Amino acid sequence: MTGRNNDVSKKDDNYTHNINKNNERTLDRRGFMKTLAGSAGVFAVASLPWGAIAAKELMGLSDKEYPHHKIADVGNVAVGDSVEFHFPSEHDSAVLIRLEKDKYVAYQNACTHLRCPVYWVKEEQEMVCPCHHGVFDVNNGAPTAGPPRRPLPEIVVEVNDGAIYAVRVKRYEA
Template sequence: MSDDKRVGNVPERDDNYTHNIHRSNERSLDRRAFMKTVLGGVGLFAVSTLPWGTLAAKQLLAPGSGKYPRKKIVEAEAVKTGEAVEFFYPSDHEGALLVRVGEDEWRAYQNACTHLKCPVFWSTEKNELLCPCHHGKFDVMTGEPLAGPPRRALPEIELEIEGGSIYAIGVKPYET
């Protein structure tokens, strides 16, 4: 049989190169196609999250580089020793707590518990910062957790006293 007559004919069964090709099954998902699909999805995910990762890395590499507003909290004479005032800082959606711990001594913290972001309250009777969700307690002088599941300190708000008024001027970054 000459080569010209074989063109267009179905190959014989013993042809090792083409006997495993079945036209009805050629679009099924084999291992190679599956891996291409998975790697394409992973690549698409990586590229789509790149902007958020860049912003997070910038924040981690340069903590405290963001500017905080200077905000008046309260007149110093309006708060007695052992009392607290709730306010919002640095934005109108982030609650905070100012506590007068001494005659001329003040402490302020963001009042979202570092465990699950439940609100933290000041207990005048016990002189403690309390998280009622999981019985967390924080030291008013340092913001460090004393009891419960929280493991990190409350973020401390930097204060400034000027002309009898208390101002929030920044949030201290976490120390590792």
């Protein structure tokens, strides 16, 4: 079994003969980086269709109209009052405010800071987010106080046959 100089044949050495076998897979740094780059490439190619759909949707927001949604009858909303409604989907909360006899504004009422609900305070003539004391200008939805930095998304409204309809959401422009 042992020869000169304490040589041990490989078939009898149970400690080292199985360290490197032929056809054994090894993963060094170069192989790891190739695998990582290949996986990232596959992920990027697989996500391209979804990115294209999202880009197409975002680029077309300014022209996108939704089915007109009746908010209320003109006679049911007094000057200075507000009406809550959902637009463009049942999950998107919004508020309509009648500022003057023939002037209506509507906004999605989720604060642009952390999506807390925004309320119309008639006495103050402003829209308020109670979570972090955000205040929005009722005429254009722009923030005037608090942490919000972006205006509320405006909803375009039309009056037809004595009823107020939500038509589309205006695209945010920086």
